[in-house]
Amino acid sequence: MDLDTASQSLSPAAASHRASLRLPATCDPPSEHNPPRQASWIVFGATGHIGRSLVRAVLSHGDQCTAVGWTQENTVEQMDRWQEKNCLGILCDVRVRETVETVIEKSIERWGNVDIIANCTGYGVIGACEDQDDYDLRNQFSTNFLGTLHIIQLSLPHFRSQSHGRYLIFSSTAGALGVPGLGPYCATKYAVEGLIESMLYEVDIFNIKATLVEPGHVRLDEPDDGLNPASGLNTTAVGTGGTGPPPPKRYGHFWVKPTPSAPYATLTSPAGHAKRIVQWLNDRQPVSAVKSAELMWQLGHCSYPPLRLLLGSYAVESIRDRLRSIIEEIEDWKHLSFPVTIPDDAPSSERGRGDGNEELEEADNE
Numbered sequence: 118m119d120l121d122t123a124s125q126s127l128s129p130a131a132a133s134h135r136a137s138l139r140l141p142a143t144c145d146p147p148s149e150h151n152p153p154r155q156a157s158w159i160v161f162g163a164t165g166h167i168g169r170s171l172v173r174a175v176l177s178h179g180d181q182c183t184a185v186g187w188t189q190e191n192t193v194e195q196m197d198r199w200q201e202k203n204c205l206g207i208l209c210d211v212r213v214r215e216t217v218e219t220v221i222e223k224s225i226e227r228w229g230n231v232d233i234i235a236n237c238t239g240y241g242v243i244g245a246c247e248d249q250d251d252y253d254l255r256n257q258f259s260t261n262f263l264g265t266l267h268i269i270q271l272s273l274p275h276f277r278s279q280s281h282g283r284y285l286i287f288s289s290t291a292g293a294l295g296v297p298g299l300g301p302y303c304a305t306k307y308a309v310e311g312l313i314e315s316m317l318y319e320v321d322i323f324n325i326k327a328t329l330v331e332p333g334h335v336r337l338d339e340p341d342d343g344l345n346p347a348s349g350l351n352t353t354a355v356g357t358g359g360t361g362p363p364p365p366k367r368y369g370h371f372w373v374k375p376t377p378s379a380p381y382a383t384l385t386s387p388a389g390h391a392k393r394i395v396q397w398l399n400d401r402q403p404v405s406a407v408k409s410a411e412l413m414w415q416l417g418h419c420s421y422p423p424l425r426l427l428l429g430s431y432a433v434e435s436i437r438d439r440l441r442s443i444i445e446e447i448e449d450w451k452h453l454s455f456p457v458t459i460p461d462d463a464p465s466s467e468r469g470r471g472d473g474n475e476e477l478e479e480a481d482n483e
Contacts, residue, residue, distance in 0.1 A: 168184075243395065
């Protein structure tokens with residue numbers, strides 16, 4: 118589905134009525150003929166522009182939601198402004214296991230159960246692999262990979278006990294591509310993708326499902342950045358004298374290394390690619406956060422979710438091109454995959470043992 122067409126800002130309610138924003142019928146999404154039941158959500162990373170749009174979409178459809186802010190960027194007072202009948206605002210640091218456990222416990226206490234967990238948290242450092250120090254590396258892995266693992270390990274017992282549960286894990290095109298200037302960040306997303314795909318084999322028997330959401334470049338297109346995501350009240354951001362949620366940072370969850378080392382400091386250095394593209398995009402990101410959030414709400418309620426959902430033509434084209442290149446490379450080099458040869462004078466017991474390629478070789482010869 119192409120979400121890249123230019124459009125004016127949409128409210129969640131307006132997005133929900135767009136006929137083009139519908140998941141395929143094969144996944145059995147909510148519809149007039151398949152009305153959804155009220156669900157309880159936890160949205161980690163709710164103060165980022167994707168997470169905030171998702172919270173708004175969830176509440177606009179009448180679901181209940183725990184909106185989780187980040188302790189390093191938000192305050193208790195800010196998250197208190199999110200409180201309403203169907204929304205619980207709370208702080209958490211996904212790197213700290215105990216804080217994740219507290220979020221899950223308080224959500225179950227408030228809503229009775231949790232049906233859907235969305236992890237929109239993420240942290241990336243833009244800079245050459247050689248320039249990123251131990252703190253940069255560990256912080257990215259602790260946030261992106263260990264944070265996701267903490268959420269999964271602490272919520273799986275609850276999902277198993279109720280025989281259902283749904284994860285929406287925001288990965289990235291960086292989880293399928295190697296992006297110069299984002300090496301460690303890409304490594305964390307590759308790790309998350311491997312984690313989720315492996316986990317699904319283990320938990321499918323418990324009616325627990327997960328989807329890796331891989332968006333392209335997502336723009337800030339909410340109608341009013343000053344609106345409280347929960348209640349819609351106009352709350353002034355911190356820094357201007359108010360106590361409401363601050364607007365998302367322009368570059369999202371990326372931090373740019375200010376002083377690249379000499380080998381990577383030239384204007385055309387590949388290591389500067391990520392920095393150049395982020396600065397050029399600015400507000401030109403082609404994928405709508407509001408439209409994406411509407412699809413995420415549908416995804417949380419559909420019966421047969423996909424393992425991966427790519428959002429936007431950039432994500433589709435770039436990942437498809439990479440997969441094609443991998444297939445082409447396999448075909449170019451597959452002739453070097455030799456079976457183990459056994460000498461003619463080897464004992465009969467050795468000659469009777471192959472490596473499993475005999476049938477494949479016979480098929481090739483035919």
